[in-house]
Amino acid sequence: METMMGLINLEHEHHVFNELTYFRNHASIPLAGRYRMIDFALSNMVNSDIQEVAIFTRSKYRSLLDHLGTGENWDLDRRNGGLYILPPDWNDPTDVSKGDLRFFHNNRDYFNRGKSEYVLISGSQFIANTHYQDAFRSHVDRGADVTLISTMAEKLEDEHTPYFRIQADDLGWVQNITNERNNPMVFTGTYIINKSLLMELVDDCIAYNHDYFFVHGIKDRLSELRVQMYRHKGYSAFINSIESFYRHNMNLLTEENYLELFYKPTFVRTKVSNNPPVNYRQPSTVKQSILANGCYIEGEVEGSVLFREVMVNEGTKIKNSIIMQRCKIEEDVYLENVILDKDVHVTKGQRIIGSKDKPYVVAKRREI
């Protein structure tokens, strides 16, 4: 039986999250009430029957470790296989590799030990609920060296700018990988590659002193490789800035999008909490919002995303905002177009209004 092993490579992902990444890397940013960015890549791998996943992460990975724990929530707490978080801890004095190639070089064991002959590699910024079984079958059937997962952007936004675009022929063979801004066929950063080829290309990149595996190992050698494209269909998003983060959270306040992202084909897995159901107190009014368990609502909430254990006191109104875990909003507060990171405490009577295009962001644990 042919199988894949997984790799989530957080190196080389472009992002500008400011306040949200002071103390965590972008893969750990909370999303949609109870998830973290990485949950999507990880769940999609597990849903593709992948039983071992490695994560290359350079820094600020403490909250990632905390979130992923033993891997049990993704059924990756295995005796054989499972979850390998691989921060930089390198002690080979002969090592000359650079960029993400240092990760590949110093983690050869992971690839060699795994029984799978194929590797699914992804980043953390492509947000979708899917599996890659069909792409994998196509990869094997067509005898490709590499299969790139793409998606067709309905409307090109700023958030698409950093990603490569793909030109493929009618049979799906990739002709060109470019930065052409107007090509809506966007590379999701997810691809399938034969393991032996991967190891070979890694050696090659290191020998030529390269520092970015995908660019130098695959893009620059496109003519020598059999590269297929496989198109992802269905709801998806790229989140790589505060603006795209805010917009996509707001997009989920439509039931159609919400169902697409969270109910098809299966649930996105995340760390479970033990919070009680949302507690709506006498005078509360909540409209067009998503609320995670453990919230305690006395005031008004509209067009907003509330994470676990948010407390909204009487007389307070929250509009078009994202309020993360354990924020406490006291009485008679008005918040509009605001993002509060975890554990923010908003004192009585505050009034904060951000702009729709540039929401007002408050970093973790602040009191305002």
Next chain:
Amino acid sequence: METMMGLINLEHEHHVFNELTYFRNHASIPLAGRYRMIDFALSNMVNSDIQEVAIFTRSKYRSLLDHLGTGENWDLDRRNGGLYILPPDWNDPTDVSKGDLRFFHNNRDYFNRGKSEYVLISGSQFIANTHYQDAFRSHVDRGADVTLISTMAEKLEDEHTPYFRIQADDLGWVQNITNERNNPMVFTGTYIINKSLLMELVDDCIAYNHDYFFVHGIKDRLSELRVQMYRHKGYSAFINSIESFYRHNMNLLTEENYLELFYKPTFVRTKVSNNPPVNYRQPSTVKQSILANGCYIEGEVEGSVLFREVMVNEGTKIKNSIIMQRCKIEEDVYLENVILDKDVHVTKGQRIIGSKDKPYVVAKRREI
């Protein structure tokens, strides 16, 4: 119910392991056929009913991560509590702490989150099979601020040199902590401290720009603190050099010592393997040795420690040596006073004899 939380602090431990620590830190050094140094500190904590353990580790911790996995072998794969491996991943721009205080400072969450009011702190070099319940009871009953675990060295060896010595009065109150070489009352590096005091002393050390918690926070402030001594009785060893490593492995070839270290009061926990029983082939002769599962023995073995999956071919003799996991010794080899690290391959006909005081060491994965 009063409980302790655990901390294994690998910073500031003196050690000279040369070849054995090229690719791993000293806590991961294999010992006694199937264990690692850290198993003893960790098992002793679990046997003391400690349900959460943090490990401060600066570098070369990859094999430690691998060994500890989800913590399940120590029953530390918990939803609440469990095992926290805390490598340096520090992102506080205002941080001015140094030495092991950086670990304490950056991991305040671990201490604050835990429900226990007491912390058991240890290193990894004191090797014993014990529990600290009695010491804990004494700590609480006597109202001590700190209780230091000591052991009386029967014969002072080189390995005792780096450790502090303790002078206590008849009631166990510590009068002095010194470096006096001839005092056989050796501090094991293990101590119990009240959590709130710990956090206070940490702040103090940082304020005064100190870099070694035990020395500056406890030793230098002995006169201000109520410090008790509790004496560990029974078999124990300090392992902090190739020489002490070799000698203590050899000491275990006496059934009395072996039973003391591994059968009392309970088993030392370690990562389980799935190796079959040792396979003794027709002409094998094994005497006065310890062998772990998965070994395949055709030749002679005497006075040696064989780790898992060692293969000893026909015509070969191994004497007074330590052979680590998956070493393959071909035909007609003679080894005496040798330490082979993991995955060493000794080719046919080799003859290697080290000195009893300075065994010949071969680093991981070499072929000789």
Next chain:
Amino acid sequence: MKECVGMLLAGGEGKRLGALTHHIAKPAVPFGGKYRIIDFTLSNCSNSNIQTLGVLTQYSPLELNKHIGNGKPWDMDRRNGGVILLSPYTAKTGGDWYSGTADAIYQNIHFINQYNPKYVLVISGDHIYQMDYQKLLAQHKETNADATISVIEVPWEEASRFGILNTTDNLRIYEFEEKPAQPQNNLASMGIYMFTWETLKAYLMKDSRQKNSSHDFGKDIIPKMLQDNKRLYAYQFQGYWKDVGTVQSYWEANMDLLDEEDWGLALNNQNWRIYTKDSNFPPQFIGGNAVVNHSMVNSGCFVYGKVDSSVLFTNVRVEEGCTIKQSIIHPGVNVGRNSNLERVIVMENTEIPEGTNIRAGEKEEPVVINQDILDGMLAMTGGGK
């Protein structure tokens, strides 16, 4: 060795809960928007650091076994001990159900013995309360008791509905009266027993040989111990405790949660979490015209209508124009447009068609419906539309 082993009697059939327990045991009945009744006792054990717990099931154990599984949600999947499911053993001659609460423990003596405990805690899985069993154990040790029974003060006028313990001033029990007509005391037994194992074992073995015994703790073991002048003490519990044995009390206990602070029961107490098997549903989605007041709503819900003083479990859908009042809606229920429910308990996965009206009067017992009952009602009234 374990100091204290817990034995949780989860065999309750719960006949007085009617349709709610037709297919599942009482401890498995959903409760509080997210939980099952037994989660309260299991979480008490976990929070009290009772690390070894035998759960005795018999009536419809499948759902319960699946729910408890290896005990992971309660952090009780231990290498040694943890939670262990004990079904009645099917012997060669065909199996038999436990004939009483004491018999259930008696038949599992070998299970308890293997941990060689000093104390055994016997509890049942069908009460709602939050209690630290370590405090009970501490008193048990302090008084050097043979058995300690947890009690709660009940209003004098209700005392005759309970098993009442008559005690001396220092709480030593001298008499146990089951539903006394003229109660001398208002300390009711909560069905929570701490025993010294050596003593209990002897009494269980003796009792098992008594042909005319009903093998019940309250009716046989405790009276016999009192008769022998053993050291029995009452432990006074302060807090919320409710036996959800009838539809009315089940409904009330759920409603009590909506004002939990008033009752001393706290689902959001970080230091005494109630754990359950997590369904992993996404956060709840509240639509643009929804009005949710004085209610608990769990993850996976989509609410477009009006919800007032109600408890909505996982994955409930309330369409536009609906009014749900003082009702309890179990997981997976869809409530079609313009329906009105008042004082209704809707069982799992029921599909309520558009325009359905069901209500129980203020003085009546709340109505329990499931798909079969609903279909029957609709057939009689000519359907929901």
Next chain:
Amino acid sequence: MKECVGMLLAGGEGKRLGALTHHIAKPAVPFGGKYRIIDFTLSNCSNSNIQTLGVLTQYSPLELNKHIGNGKPWDMDRRNGGVILLSPYTAKTGGDWYSGTADAIYQNIHFINQYNPKYVLVISGDHIYQMDYQKLLAQHKETNADATISVIEVPWEEASRFGILNTTDNLRIYEFEEKPAQPQNNLASMGIYMFTWETLKAYLMKDSRQKNSSHDFGKDIIPKMLQDNKRLYAYQFQGYWKDVGTVQSYWEANMDLLDEEDWGLALNNQNWRIYTKDSNFPPQFIGGNAVVNHSMVNSGCFVYGKVDSSVLFTNVRVEEGCTIKQSIIHPGVNVGRNSNLERVIVMENTEIPEGTNIRAGEKEEPVVINQDILDGMLAMTGGGK
């Protein structure tokens, strides 16, 4: 949905194993120095990526349930599926044992249905072999079969002791003969069946209504399928396979391990590990005068005597002056000084006093002893000393 669900029949009583199965089910009997018999089948499932496995126990299930636990050692503790223990359900009217292999599956139809599988693998827990069930499944799909039965070539002279499958050249089965006097073929059924679930379900339901059926796969289901001209195929297995049904064959299979390469069974195959619950004993200790030849010795042993062509399980102690030959020593046995054992199977925790001599002749069946048997023998002969 799961593509293939496994059902492991672990109810075997193993009567012909004598004392070895007095207190435990056959699949739980220790085997190979470290394992229990069922570990081979469980490991096959784990290695074959059969992620959902129902284990049907009945006879003395306690030891087996404890051994399997939540399935962690086999990496089968999954959130959805994994290994699930299925004991006969004790109904209100009193439970009953499964009346045959097919009945056991029939009574668990609801269990299988909840995974909605396309295929069901039926295996039993009392054979020693290493097999990739995915290959069996691949052939089953390729031939579009209703059932595929795994077979092994046996020597012609032994064929009449087995269930023999007569097939056409392309391995389609046209006849099944139980222990034929005049075998037409030497392909013996290994008791390993891959079924298309839809088909099997229909046959199980039909069979359950047959009053005169013995509800057995070999005797009822397979013959009926053949009679209906269903697509039944044989899958030819190459490798070691042994039914350890008698003391002699149990002993032989253990001895076979000592020359495992010759038999195609490989305990040290990194790609096909046999997993078991780990005892966590320290490494074995071999004393200064010990001689260990041609043997397997497990962790926790202390050996001071002579061990030849034997299998020593965990925590066995062999004192000075002993000779253990062609014997199998189960966990926790102490062999006192100057004892001699030859062709002996010593059961768990037996204390053998100094100077004990026990041997079975080369042509005799190996002797099985446990503490009771030994005490009896010693009483007769006047003790070991």
